[in-house]
Amino acid sequence: MATIAASAAAPLERQPTDWASPEMQGRIAARYRAERNFRRLGAGALMVAAGFLAFLLFTIVRDGWTGFLRTEARVEVMFDAATLGVDSAALRGPGAQAVLARADYVALMDKAALQLGPASDMLSDAAWLALRDRLVADPTLIGRTETLWVPVRSSIDLLAKGKYDLDAPADSRGVTDREVSDWRWLDSQGRLRTVFNQAFIGNADSTEPELAGIGGAALGSLFTLFVTIAIAFPLGVFSAAWLEEFAPRGRLADIIELSINNLAAVPSIIFGLLGLAFFLNYAGLPRSSPLVGGITLALMIMPVIVIAARVAIQAVPPSIRDAALGIGASPIQVVFQHVVPLALPGIMTGTIIGISRALGETAPLLLIGMRAFVTDTPQGLTAPATVLPMQVFLWSDDVQRGFVEKTSAAIMVLLFILILMNSVAIYLRNRFERRW
């Protein structure tokens, strides 16, 4: 009682605030300083991140851009029927194509290579393929001489691209004196040219760097992703729609939700082990095939799609459901004629991000045998195949110098596709995103 009375008797006299006092000015200055520092710190962090990214891209492009080029040597080829071992008479019959396909182009190539003098063995082992392609395209060349450009060995290719330090001692520069002198001779004769490397885009893997390409791996990736999308997208969307719209709320739904969230965080190699144990060993599906790879990756990205689709479905306002229910739409009609179509841009964005992840995935595919050395482009979903990131892995493991640029070039292609896919995802999100 006494204290209350005292405080009532002598209320604390409050001074008017002096907004211009030095302490107040100090506080204001400190506040601005803190903001400036924070901005600098943020900009600095961004610069460091951008720097790392730029360095990564720079080294990849520096090493990789020459992978899209290849060096060819000019040879004059006399398409001599005797050397080819074909009977001129048979070429006029109906089986002409078959005869041409069986001809001895290697002998013809060896003969033509002699004109390269000291460098006659510097042509690629598969140079004869160029002769075959030319002759099959135009059988009238038999008995005539034609100037052709054929691929050279990887070492000559790399010398032409300036990949070796020729000032270094012979034993440490990675290329022999003979190869250097052969290259100099070929170059002085004007017999070399550098052109776009179609083989890199079209071919499958090879032991020879000048013949190796990403075509097979790209097609393998395409087949694998086709299987992945065909399984993961419907499964993911239906799961999400059921969980959001039909599942009874309760302990079971909580457990399912927790499991899906955990599944999305499971290391990808675990999915590879599952694929190995179940699809290969138990179900007996073909090893190394895009089918098994696709199913395994589908399991891996399905939780990602489910989570994205659930978020997108939740974002559809309840008023739309009310509107449809209110005029007598059945729950199925509400979900598949209203909610899912409205959620589709979000679902697509999540799906594309999941697919990008699947495209860049290597670990689970190692376990189901997709690291096989496949020299043919895959013929179907059950044929042995490899995928782009696996090709990068295989080449980066190779001791031959020529694969260094191929590795970086393959990374460039992979990154290009990934950036393209993510751009599509961003475009879809911006184009179709709805604000309610």
Added chain:
Amino acid sequence: MNTNPAPNAAIGHNHVPKMTARNVNVFYGQKQAIKDVSIDVSPEHVTAFIGPSGCGKSTFLRCLNRMNDTVDGARVEGRIELDGQDIYAPVMDVVQLRARVGMVFQKPNPFPKSIYENVAYGPRIHGLARAKADMDNIVESALRRAGLWDEVKDRLGESGTAMSGGQQQRLCIARAIAVDPEVILMDEPCSALDPIATARIEELIDELRGRYAIVIVTHNMQQAARVSQRTAFFHLGTLVEYDETPAIFTNPQQTRTKDYITGRYG
């Protein structure tokens, strides 16, 4: 317990009621939202439900076309009939019920589709139109009845969400009318609209009266007085009083009704 005597469920005896509710209780989990409500809905009048926020008027309205089915943990007891048929009976098809008892919501909620598609959707899912020409007819007459035809006839392909709020709400009314309902439930249809759009909707309700049984929930007592012939006053989940609208506003029998309409609480 309700200390007031139970209000009359029925007023007068000159009409067979369109809908009747007897001893309806609604629970959300443990909480009881509606307590022992009995009421008749006249086929040719506008019935207004008024009462303070949270009094259960919207909850009760949503029982009339079973929209509460979609709410987790909601449970309805008692008997609600449409033309003498129990709407909660197992044989009652809820999809058909909602076509017969249409609903207009508080916030205009057209589908993000064209104006035409908004109106055509209901008839299409119920198979009411055989040919495109039938559908065109249904759409036009629904839009005409909702007083929207002259405003939108040249832009039926435009999105329903691009219109003004009042137009959107009339589009929602047209959408409900298009499936040829017997009852239209309106849950505070003007609360998101400006006064001019509100007046337009009120006119429309007056034009629709007689053709459809209309039940409107409103927190606006002047609106109830303007548009309705019957008014039910809800308070704390109970139906306090139900009478002819002029009687409720000029001569309420219950003190709670009187206190509410004179602004003592609400």
